[in-house]
Amino acid sequence: MSKRILEAQSISKSFHDPVTIPILKxxxxxxxxxxxxxxxxxxxxxxxxxxxxxxxxxxxYEGDLFIDGVSMKNKSEKELxxxxxxxxxxxxxxxxxxxxxxxxxxxxxPGIKLGRYSRMETEDRAMQKLKILGIHEQALKRPNQLSxxxxxxVAIARALINxxxxxxxxxxxxNLDKKNSEVVFDIFKELTESFNQTLLVVTHDNEFAARxxxxxxxxxxxxxxx
Amino acid sequence: MKGxxxxxxxxxxxxxxxxxxxxxxxxxxxxxxxFITLLGFMxxxxxxxxGLIVNRTPHVRxxxxxxxxxxxxxxxxxxxxxxxxxxxxxGMSSQVVDNAPAIIRSLEKDKRVLGVSPKVTAQVFYNVxxxxxxxxxxxxxxxAEEKLFHFDEYVPMGRALDLKTVPNSIILGKAAAxxxxxxxxxxxxxxxxxxxxxxxxxxxYFQSGIQDIDKVQSYxxxxxxxxxxxKPASYITDINVKLxxxxxxPALAKEYHSVYETDAEDIQSANAQFETGSDVxxxxxxxxxxxxxxxxxxxxxxxxxxxxxxKMDSIAILKATGFSGxxxxxxxxxxxxxxxxxxxxxxxxxGFLVSKFVxxxxxxxxxxxxxxxxxxxxxxxxxFIGITFSLITTYLAGLFPSRKASKIDPVIIIRGK
Ligand SMILES: Nc1ncnc2c1ncn2[C@@H]1O[C@H](COP(=O)(O)OP(=O)(O)O)[C@@H](O)[C@H]1O
Ligand SMILES: [Mg+2]
Numbered sequence: 001m002s003k004r005i006l007e008a009q010s011i012s013k014s015f016h017d018p019v020t021i022p023i024l025k026x027x028x029x030x031x032x033x034x035x036x037x038x039x040x041x042x043x044x045x046x047x048x049x050x051x052x053x054x055x056x057x058x059x060x061y062e063g064d065l066f067i068d069g070v071s072m073k074n075k076s077e078k079e080l081x082x083x084x085x086x087x088x089x090x091x092x093x094x095x096x097x098x099x100x101x102x103x104x105x106x107x108x109x110p111g112i113k114l115g116r117y118s119r120m121e122t123e124d125r126a127m128q129k130l131k132i133l134g135i136h137e138q139a140l141k142r143p144n145q146l147s148x149x150x151x152x153x154v155a156i157a158r159a160l161i162n163x164x165x166x167x168x169x170x171x172x173x174x175n176l177d178k179k180n181s182e183v184v185f186d187i188f189k190e191l192t193e194s195f196n197q198t199l200l201v202v203t204h205d206n207e208f209a210a211r212x213x214x215x216x217x218x219x220x221x222x223x224x225x226x
Numbered sequence: 227m228k229g230x231x232x233x234x235x236x237x238x239x240x241x242x243x244x245x246x247x248x249x250x251x252x253x254x255x256x257x258x259x260x261f262i263t264l265l266g267f268m269x270x271x272x273x274x275x276x277g278l279i280v281n282r283t284p285h286v287r288x289x290x291x292x293x294x295x296x297x298x299x300x301x302x303x304x305x306x307x308x309x310x311x312x313x314x315x316x317g318m319s320s321q322v323v324d325n326a327p328a329i330i331r332s333l334e335k336d337k338r339v340l341g342v343s344p345k346v347t348a349q350v351f352y353n354v355x356x357x358x359x360x361x362x363x364x365x366x367x368x369x370a371e372e373k374l375f376h377f378d379e380y381v382p383m384g385r386a387l388d389l390k391t392v393p394n395s396i397i398l399g400k401a402a403a404x405x406x407x408x409x410x411x412x413x414x415x416x417x418x419x420x421x422x423x424x425x426x427x428x429x430x431y432f433q434s435g436i437q438d439i440d441k442v443q444s445y446x447x448x449x450x451x452x453x454x455x456x457k458p459a460s461y462i463t464d465i466n467v468k469l470x471x472x473x474x475x476p477a478l479a480k481e482y483h484s485v486y487e488t489d490a491e492d493i494q495s496a497n498a499q500f501e502t503g504s505d506v507x508x509x510x511x512x513x514x515x516x517x518x519x520x521x522x523x524x525x526x527x528x529x530x531x532x533x534x535x536x537k538m539d540s541i542a543i544l545k546a547t548g549f550s551g552x553x554x555x556x557x558x559x560x561x562x563x564x565x566x567x568x569x570x571x572x573x574x575x576x577g578f579l580v581s582k583f584v585x586x587x588x589x590x591x592x593x594x595x596x597x598x599x600x601x602x603x604x605x606x607x608x609x610f611i612g613i614t615f616s617l618i619t620t621y622l623a624g625l626f627p628s629r630k631a632s633k634i635d636p637v638i639i640i641r642g643k
Contacts, residue, residue: 048641052637052640052641055546057545057546057635057636057637057640058637077550077551078550078551078552081545081548081549081550081551081553082548082550084546084547084548085547085548085549086548090546090547092546092640094539094640096539096540096542096543096546096640097543098238098540098543099242100238100239100241100242100540101238109231109235109544109547110547110548112231113231113547113548113549113553114548158547170640
């Protein structure tokens with residue numbers, strides 16, 4: 001049996017604005033090493049909200065979250081930042097690259113922050129990740145000189161720099177055309193198959209979801225099939 | 227490694243907005259430049275004015291004041307009632323310091339004393355044709371006066387030391403000399419308070435810069451002055467004392483008063499008003515400098531706020547990828563402090579250059595014979611205070627914006643996209 005990477009135990013969340021609306025209702029599930037999981041459901045059903053909780057950025061919820069067997073409840077802001085840095089990689093719908101830095105430096109930033117490798121090694125590793133994604137030729141450009149699809153690939157390289165336990169994506173192909181979405185999906189596929197990378201991707205693209213290992217389907221803040 | 231990363235990110239953000247950053251840094255620079263220039267000039271002025279007084283004024287002056295006798299005879303009879311009779315008048319020889327030679331010898335042995343200069347004053351009339359001008363002749367020991375009170379600096383023409391070597395010589399107040407139309411080397415006539423006439427040879431002019439003094443005061447040797455008023459060599463009216471430490475003056479004045487049984491006045495109580503003037507000038511300089519810094523501080527505050535507003539996305543992704551709130555705070559603090567450091571350093575440099583410029587502006591006035599250009603003080607203390615102020619101001623200006631940045635919730639930003 002492979003290692004349990006992430007475990008959600010009866011996670012609930014409500015917004016209080018101005019009346020209390022429950023968004024997530026008692027969600028329990030887990031993700032194992034090497035799984036490629038997609039989360040689907042109608043717009044507004046709470047997929048993003050769930051992902052922000054799983055990524056430790058949102059701490060305002062009931063229930064408990066275990067990452068790598070460790071509870072995320074009662075951890076300080078600093079400790080959670082460390083968990084995100086070390087164990088979680090992110091890809092959002094928007095690329096969030098820093099235009100002040102080159103593509104290579106953007107990929108390196110979380111690596112330098114972690115400080116596991118020297119600057120030189122981090123640079124080599126960043127270059128390797130860019131190679132996997134087929135954009136190493138753009139390494140010294142600024143992000144604003146790249147196309148939308150290229151930017152998203154840089155964002156994926158950045159998510160991979162610290163060899164995270166799990167890569168999370170919130171509609172990572174949402175802003176891309178058909179062809180670029182296909183490229184990104186193929187990259188994810190290769191990451192699981194060649195590198196045994198665990199992936200959790202939120203999408204409302206059913207075609208995309210259908211080609212993943214497992215689909216978690218949500219409706220009204222509840223899981224209707226996992 | 228960590229610090230370098232924070233600095234790197236701060237630098238990148240700064241350079242991305244280098245125009246605004248430059249304006250903010252120039253604001254700081256301008257205020258520090260003003261601060262350094264103002265303080266340098268004001269304290270230069272203070273030092274000069276203090277110097278005018280302090281250089282020439284003894285730290286402690288021993289003399290015998292003319293005053294009513296403290297021991298009125300009737301009090302010896304009964305001390306309880308109020309007495310209307312105050313019969314005993316000040317005595318004839320009361321302006322003389324009793325036992326002066328012994329006091330001088332004793333003072334010269336005192337380890338706290340830098341030097342002692344005795345003085346004899348004599349009231350005279352300068353005879354100009356048929357008119358007599360009132361004057362005061364100070365009998366001095368020229369060497370002691372030069373060493374202790376820079377006497378030679380106030381003798382712009384002629385040689386001060388000639389007083390000692392040329393018999394019956396006088397250094398005449400410049401204004402008096404102009405009225406009498408006498409040149410150096412010529413003789414003048416004076417009438418003493420005893421009614422006798424003497425001929426004195428002018429060997430120099432004395433110019434203090436204060437017209438009223440220069441009209442009246444003249445200088446002779448002690449022996450010449452004693453001869454003018456027919457007094458013996460022990461006749462001394464003032465003993466001027468210069469100390470190693472000016473701050474001891476009030477205490478020593480008290481001590482000498484009781485030990486030598488003379489009146490003793492210290493420089494601080496004689497010139498209290500000058501301290502006040504100096505303080506006011508310093509306060510004004512500080513106030514102007516700090517006001518400018520506060521204005522510059524608001525500039526920095528605005529820039530940081532704008533930067534944070536523009537860089538919300540960057541802050542959000544930094545946090546999402548593992549930078550803590552403290553890291554973000556440090557990034558913006560670094561930005562604020564580097565604006566302060568760069569602006570402040572250039573401010574010091576320009577402050578120094580402007581001070582140098584002011585220092586070279588000619589400032590010639592007959593009132594101040596030793597001053598040729600505007601006085602400037604280059605005390606490193608003010609440069610240190612300047613850079614400290616600029617760092618403190620920028621730190622404070624960065625405090626709230628950086629705290630705000632550290633509190634940004636990445637979820638809200640990312641959801642907004
Ligand atoms: N800050 C908020 N305050 C109140 N309601 C919110 C807030 N953020 C999201 N919601 C609501 O929560 C629900 C789930 O949103 P979200 O997780 O973004 O859905 P999804 O990603 O599945 O489209 C939506 O109905 C949305 O209106
Ligand atoms: Mg969503």
